[in-house]
Amino acid sequence: MSASTSTVLYDAPGPRARARYRAFGLLSVLGIAGLLWYAYDSLAGAGQFTAAMWDPFQYTAVQQRIVDGLLNTLTAFGLAAGFSLVLGALLAAGRLSDHRPVRAVATAIVQFFRAMPLLIMIFALYHSVFTTSPLWALVTGLTLYNGAVQAEIIRSGVNAVPRGQGEAAYALGMRKTQVLFTILVPQAVRSMLPTIIGQLVVTLKDTSLGFLITYTELLYAGKLIASNTSTPAGYPYIPVTIVMSVIYIGMCLALTALAKWIEARGRRGANRRTTVAA
Amino acid sequence: MGILFEDGNFALFRAGFLQTVGLSALSALLALLIGTLLAAFRVSPVPALRAFGTVWVNVFRNTPLTLLFFAVAFGLPRLDVHFSSFVFAVLALGLYTASFVCEVLRSGINTVPLGQAEAARSLGMNFGQTLGLIVLPQAARSVLGPMSSVFIALPRNSAVAGAFSVSELFSTQQTLTERGYNIFAIFFWLAAAYLFISTVVAVLFRLLENRLAVAR
Amino acid sequence: MRTRRTIAAAMSVVALTAVAACGKSGSPSDSAAGAGAPKLPTYQVKTDVKLDGSKAFAEAKKRGRLIIGAKSDQPFLGFEDLSAGSGASARSGFDIEIAKMVAADLGFGPDQIEWKTIVSANRENAISGGQIDYYVGTYTINPGRKAQVSFAGPYLVAGQDLLVSKDNKDITGPDSLKDKSVCTVTGSTSIQNIEKYGAKVTKYEAYSQCVDKLMTGEVDAVTTDDAILKGYAAKNPDKLKVVGKPFTQEPYGVGLAKDDSVLRNAIDDALKAHEDNGDWKKAYDATLGLSGAAAPAVPALDRY
Numbered sequence: 015m016s017a018s019t020s021t022v023l024y025d026a027p028g029p030r031a032r033a034r035y036r037a038f039g040l041l042s043v044l045g046i047a048g049l050l051w052y053a054y055d056s057l058a059g060a061g062q063f064t065a066a067m068w069d070p071f072q073y074t075a076v077q078q079r080i081v082d083g084l085l086n087t088l089t090a091f092g093l094a095a096g097f098s099l100v101l102g103a104l105l106a107a108g109r110l111s112d113h114r115p116v117r118a119v120a121t122a123i124v125q126f127f128r129a130m131p132l133l134i135m136i137f138a139l140y141h142s143v144f145t146t147s148p149l150w151a152l153v154t155g156l157t158l159y160n161g162a163v164q165a166e167i168i169r170s171g172v173n174a175v176p177r178g179q180g181e182a183a184y185a186l187g188m189r190k191t192q193v194l195f196t197i198l199v200p201q202a203v204r205s206m207l208p209t210i211i212g213q214l215v216v217t218l219k220d221t222s223l224g225f226l227i228t229y230t231e232l233l234y235a236g237k238l239i240a241s242n243t244s245t246p247a248g249y250p251y252i253p254v255t256i257v258m259s260v261i262y263i264g265m266c267l268a269l270t271a272l273a274k275w276i277e278a279r280g281r282r283g284a285n286r287r288t289t290v291a292a
Numbered sequence: 293m294g295i296l297f298e299d300g301n302f303a304l305f306r307a308g309f310l311q312t313v314g315l316s317a318l319s320a321l322l323a324l325l326i327g328t329l330l331a332a333f334r335v336s337p338v339p340a341l342r343a344f345g346t347v348w349v350n351v352f353r354n355t356p357l358t359l360l361f362f363a364v365a366f367g368l369p370r371l372d373v374h375f376s377s378f379v380f381a382v383l384a385l386g387l388y389t390a391s392f393v394c395e396v397l398r399s400g401i402n403t404v405p406l407g408q409a410e411a412a413r414s415l416g417m418n419f420g421q422t423l424g425l426i427v428l429p430q431a432a433r434s435v436l437g438p439m440s441s442v443f444i445a446l447p448r449n450s451a452v453a454g455a456f457s458v459s460e461l462f463s464t465q466q467t468l469t470e471r472g473y474n475i476f477a478i479f480f481w482l483a484a485a486y487l488f489i490s491t492v493v494a495v496l497f498r499l500l501e502n503r504l505a506v507a508r
Numbered sequence: 509m510r511t512r513r514t515i516a517a518a519m520s521v522v523a524l525t526a527v528a529a530c531g532k533s534g535s536p537s538d539s540a541a542g543a544g545a546p547k548l549p550t551y552q553v554k555t556d557v558k559l560d561g562s563k564a565f566a567e568a569k570k571r572g573r574l575i576i577g578a579k580s581d582q583p584f585l586g587f588e589d590l591s592a593g594s595g596a597s598a599r600s601g602f603d604i605e606i607a608k609m610v611a612a613d614l615g616f617g618p619d620q621i622e623w624k625t626i627v628s629a630n631r632e633n634a635i636s637g638g639q640i641d642y643y644v645g646t647y648t649i650n651p652g653r654k655a656q657v658s659f660a661g662p663y664l665v666a667g668q669d670l671l672v673s674k675d676n677k678d679i680t681g682p683d684s685l686k687d688k689s690v691c692t693v694t695g696s697t698s699i700q701n702i703e704k705y706g707a708k709v710t711k712y713e714a715y716s717q718c719v720d721k722l723m724t725g726e727v728d729a730v731t732t733d734d735a736i737l738k739g740y741a742a743k744n745p746d747k748l749k750v751v752g753k754p755f756t757q758e759p760y761g762v763g764l765a766k767d768d769s770v771l772r773n774a775i776d777d778a779l780k781a782h783e784d785n786g787d788w789k790k791a792y793d794a795t796l797g798l799s800g801a802a803a804p805a806v807p808a809l810d811r812y
Contacts, residue, residue, distance in 0.1 A: 023337075023419055023422055024337045024413070024419040035338050038338045038341075039338045039339060039341075040340075042341050046340070046344055053371060056370065056372065057367075057370055057371070060370040060371075070590065075590060075592060076590050076591055079590060126483070128444070129444070129489075129490035130486055130487075131449070131450075131461075133451040134461070134462055134482055134486070137462070137465060138465070138475055138482075141469055142475040142476065145633045146633075215354070219355070220356070222358045223358060223452070226455055226713070227630075228627055233356065237713070239590055242587070242590050244583065244743045246744070246746075248720050249719070251362060251720060252366065252367050252370060255366070259351075259359055262356055263351060263354040266353075267354055369721070369724035370724065374726060377710060455694075455712075457710045457712060466694055470694075472652065472656075
């Protein structure tokens with residue numbers, strides 16, 4: 015994808031331009047390397063790479079905490095992902111309804127939950143309804159917000175399905191619900207799957223807000239490891255942040271890779287069947 | 293619902309509201325600047341810059357915002373960078389949002405017809421001119437929709453700053469909850485504030501869209 | 509794209525091995541306890557304890573263990589050594605000892621206690637929601653909280669104090685705090701007390717975050733109860749010191765469900781018994797006493 019844009023925005027480089035690009039490239043590599051070195055050097059100077067800072071990660075009990083945290087994160091993510099897709103489908107159906115009141119209610123719900131900060135909702139839910147269960151406060155908050163977003167994604171997918179599809183289905187004598195759920199939604203989900211999975215990545219990342227209501231997920235485990243390891247140079251917030259980032263980025267990239275894979279597969283399938291470019 | 297007008301709660305709420313607005317506005321500005329720069333990196337002819345842009349976007353888009361706040365608030369002081377927690381919050385939010393802005397811009401650049409860039413190049417424009425004068429202004433129109441979702445999400449995301457010593461609306465919620473007021477009454481006013489902010493952002497984008505549509 | 513997928517796979521493998529690979533077990537805890545250091549007391553577990561009318565006690569009896577809420581990040585007070593696993597032996601500190609001596613008098617040994625870490629802001633919720641049977645963790649008794657939960661004790665009177673870096677000579681007490689930045693924790697009483705003195709307040713989720721900010725010079729002082737601060741000062745004796753002029757009185761109590769007066773009286777009795785037989789003093793000397801501070805007077809119980 016980037017290859018096609020890059021050839022559009024600039025000419026194929028001649029010898030002089032190539033030399034210039036190389037010089038630019040070298041300069042920027044040096045600049046970036048210098049920045050990284052500066053960061054590394056100052057962190058090392060501040061004692062962030064001493065054995066004491068990284069020591070806690072060697073203990074099985076600490077590793078167990080991280081694994082437990084990871085499992086709790088995945089539990090919250092799994093529940094929220096499932097519920098938000100169901101809620102999203104329902105709200106999308108509501109927004110596409112022919113009945114005005116239904117449409118108005120669904121629109122209001124979607125707009126409200128899209129505008130509310132997740133953190134504020136989770137906090138309020140935890141202090142009112144789910145006082146004993148941070149997990150359900152987190153899952154409910156995540157479901158409401160992501161459900162509203164998924165609803166918009168599914169709706170725009172349905173709207174993007176060529177009108178002929180729906181008209182043909184009506185012509186066959188199908189009813190509204192049938193048309194929606196057997197003709198339009200399957201095609202919409204197929205075309206919007208990468209976006210839907212992209213939103214699931216957001217859901218996965220947002221589970222980390224659970225640490226503020228003491229849900230013992232990955233970030234909570236990390237925070238506890240950092241605060242309970244006192245070294246002469248302070249607390250290992252940086253080592254913990256590095257380890258946590260690697261885990262989160264790994265998980266999110268895996269999900270993104272899945273989305274890319276599905277997108278590529280979908281495109282291949284579409285090309286096989288139709289020759290018309292969108 | 294009357295809790296807002298008791299015991300100086302209104303001053304607290306107003307201060308929180310203004311902090312949320314200020315924080316969102318400043319980080320939006322930062323995100324726009326860095327995001328545009330990153331998008332330019334990602335389509336530039338220099339491979340090192342492209343790689344840098346790609347790594348940056350993938351790292352920042354896939355890190356939870358809370359973790360980024362940790363990195364900024366507890367990491368930068370170790371590099372002898374000392375700012376107030378408000379500036380730290382602007383940095384964290386701005387850097388996070390920049391990666392989304394970059395992706396929106398990049399997909400917008402892809403929607404500009406090839407002929408436009410080709411024509412610009414045949415007039416002898418270089419990469420910077422082609423991108424800055426021809427492609428980005430046209431991309432701006434098609435990216436307004438996705439861009440508005442990014443900037444509507446920004447004030448929402450800014451709530452995380454409340455856990456890192458910025459007295460914005462989440463912090464107001466915490467304080468009022470501590471003081472023992474009814475959770476639902478607090479939530480009502482907060483919801484009103486956030487709905488107001490998101491509506492204003494949406495309306496601004498609508499206006500912008502109309503203007504650019506006329507210019508076409 | 510293929511490369512990107514490879515990178516993703518490689519990263520997750522790295523993450524997993526980092527977690528799964530090579531593990532030490534046991535605890536590195538630099539047990540400050542030398543040869544002559546004071547030893548923790550052991551408590552005689554009572555049998556056949558009956559408390560009619562206490563819901564929390566009946567439920568604890570049924571499930572065979574007590575669920576006690578505590579702090580986990582306060583050295584020498586309420587601390588959890590993560591490298592030692594999540595068992596009872598990982599918890600240490602003065603509050604933990606108080607919780608254990610009360611549990612023993614209720615008929616529960618150390619291995620019949622399930623510890624739950626509850627942060628300051630969530631204490632009332634956890635107690636009134638029935639998540640825990642009682643809570644011991646720097647829990648100041650005050651009228652506002654008495655409206656939501658009830659308190660046995662007090663078992664210790666702390667006072668709000670200031671933790672500063674060792675070479676700081678400007679800050680001598682609350683009156684010298686004008687325009688200084690002072691860090692404390694969300695949901696604690698310290699915030700309202702310190703704002704009166706014109707300090708700029710910074711709030712984080714954990715005291716260790718504040719201490720970290722103090723060590724990087726982001727804040728001038730950390731404020732909370734002296735008992736907590738002494739633990740941190742003892743952990744970093746070359747860098748930090750406690751000013752030593754407490755300017756409030758913070759009576760620490762054991763928090764429990766609001767209407768459970770039977771359990772409250774039983775806990776008060778347990779505290780009284782262990783204060784009288786010397787366990788209290790021994791527990792203090794072996795925990796907070798290690799920071800060099802002499803044991804304060806045992807406060808009188810406030811039965812109500």
